[in-house]
Amino acid sequence: MGHDHDHGHDHGHDHGHDAQDAISFRVRALEKLMVDKGLVDPATLDAVVETYEHRVGPRNGAQVVARAWTDPEYRAWLMKDATSAIASLGYTGRQGEHMIAVENSPAVHNMVVCTLCSCYPWSVLGLPPTWYKSAPYRSRAVSDPRGVLSEFGVSLDEKVEVRIWDSTAELRYLVIPEQPAGTEGWDAERLAALVTRDSMIGVAKVSAPA
Amino acid sequence: MNGGQDLGGVQGFGPVVQEPGEPLFHAEWEKGAFSLTLALGFLGRWNIDMSRFYRENRSPAEYYTSSYYTLWFKALEKLVVDRGLVTEEERRTGKPAGACDTSLTPPGPQRARELLALGTSAAVNETIPPKFSVGQRVRVKNLHPAGHTRMPRYCRGRTGTVEIDHGVYVFPDTHAMGEGKRPQHCYNVRFTAGELWGRPGPDTVRIDLWDDYLEPA
Numbered sequence: 001m002g003h004d005h006d007h008g009h010d011h012g013h014d015h016g017h018d019a020q021d022a023i024s025f026r027v028r029a030l031e032k033l034m035v036d037k038g039l040v041d042p043a044t045l046d047a048v049v050e051t052y053e054h055r056v057g058p059r060n061g062a063q064v065v066a067r068a069w070t071d072p073e074y075r076a077w078l079m080k081d082a083t084s085a086i087a088s089l090g091y092t093g094r095q096g097e098h099m100i101a102v103e104n105s106p107a108v109h110n111m112v113v114c115t116l117c118s119c120y121p122w123s124v125l126g127l128p129p130t131w132y133k134s135a136p137y138r139s140r141a142v143s144d145p146r147g148v149l150s151e152f153g154v155s156l157d158e159k160v161e162v163r164i165w166d167s168t169a170e171l172r173y174l175v176i177p178e179q180p181a182g183t184e185g186w187d188a189e190r191l192a193a194l195v196t197r198d199s200m201i202g203v204a205k206v207s208a209p210a
Numbered sequence: 211m212n213g214g215q216d217l218g219g220v221q222g223f224g225p226v227v228q229e230p231g232e233p234l235f236h237a238e239w240e241k242g243a244f245s246l247t248l249a250l251g252f253l254g255r256w257n258i259d260m261s262r263f264y265r266e267n268r269s270p271a272e273y274y275t276s277s278y279y280t281l282w283f284k285a286l287e288k289l290v291v292d293r294g295l296v297t298e299e300e301r302r303t304g305k306p307a308g309a310c311d312t313s314l315t316p317p318g319p320q321r322a323r324e325l326l327a328l329g330t331s332a333a334v335n336e337t338i339p340p341k342f343s344v345g346q347r348v349r350v351k352n353l354h355p356a357g358h359t360r361m362p363r364y365c366r367g368r369t370g371t372v373e374i375d376h377g378v379y380v381f382p383d384t385h386a387m388g389e390g391k392r393p394q395h396c397y398n399v400r401f402t403a404g405e406l407w408g409r410p411g412p413d414t415v416r417i418d419l420w421d422d423y424l425e426p427a
Binding site for chain 1: 215216217218219220221223224225226227228229232234235237238239241242243244245246248249250252253258262265266274278280283286287290295296300301304305306310312314316317318319320321322323325326327328329330331332333360361362364374376379380382396398406407411412413414415416417418419420
């Protein structure tokens with residue numbers, strides 16, 4: 001018998017060691033079969049994991065945002081043709097083939113979701129966090145965005161338009177947050193360090209260091 | 211399909227829970243499920259729309275009680291058989307039955323990194339006239355396809371405004387079912403929160419929708 005235990009939260013795991021052991025066994029079995037059939041190179045599996053653990057992540061997106069904040073020409077290009085503008089910084093590829101940048105302003109707050117699965121701009125943000133893929137976020141981001149935002153500690157004036165982008169196609173949306181007051185004149189490198197992943201999904205604002 | 215995956219507006223799931231430390235993978239098998247899915251995808255026997263359909267095409271009860279990478283893996287186990295990479299017997303026993311298929315050459319690690327950096331474009335380089343134009347009012351058709359679709363049910367029958375014409379893209383509904391790319395325009399359509407949820411205020415939802423989902427309003 002398994003000894004299922006209560007983690008006291010719900011973040012999309014299969015709870016229970018039996019279930020974990022069973023799927024772990026199945027994954028290893030399929031992997032071995034595919035290697036034995038010559039259909040997978042084991043080194044490729046490691047390279048795929050390594051790419052998203054160490055090479056592709058939200059630091060990419062932060063560079064894009066910081067460049068947009070410091071270079072008006074780049075910002076204009078980004079808003080017109082985000083795919084090319086982002087590619088010019090070296091960020092291309094899977095789940096970032098067709099990019100659109102959406103910018104926050106005092107009147108508009110953008111927020112990105114994929115209600116149907118988990119579409120997310122990998123090339124600039126890496127793999128999505130578990131909450132982004134979870135039923136609570138996917139169900140409520142479109143119908144109760146202000147409630148979701150409040151759970152992330154963001155409260156917006158009722159006059160601000162919350163603009164939700166449901167990623168139903170192969171277009172991937174990157175939020176360009178507002179540059180925080182007090183950081184005028186900072187260089188891009190210093191600004192990039194302030195830009196969080198959540199601010200580029202649209203569930204946070206960027207704040208200046210206290 | 212009106213399946214478990216179609217989550218927009220569903221109620222009762224509670225608050226969004228953020229994980230401490232936010233591990234990218236929670237166990238070794240999640241790394242395996244993820245990397246095996248991408249690596250086998252490189253062989254070109256299926257497309258991303260098929261993958262999505264294989265993940266969602268199950269009872270909502272199972273969808274909601276399976277973790278993210280469990281769904282990925284269950285889809286993969288079925289895809290490798292249905293799309294002819296291995297037989298069901300091989301998958302079940304884990305033992306190769308016949309000779310290796312030498313027509314398929316899996317990429318090595320360097321080539322895999324290149325392929326990830328290249329991605330796969332869903333845009334179609336064909337001149338196809340758009341059925342709608344930016345600024346036009348459109349209504350989402352009352353469609354209930356049993357197969358894959360990227361039309362969320364919360365916008366079905368609702369009226370919005372075309373914001374962006376993205377150009378010509380693969381149509382996922384046919385692509386997922388092995389019925390071809392059926393290239394057509396894909397648009398971003400703006401809906402007010404009032405239209406979708408009966409809620410006054412300035413909020414809007416922007417949804418990417420294809421020609422075949424829309425009619426003039």
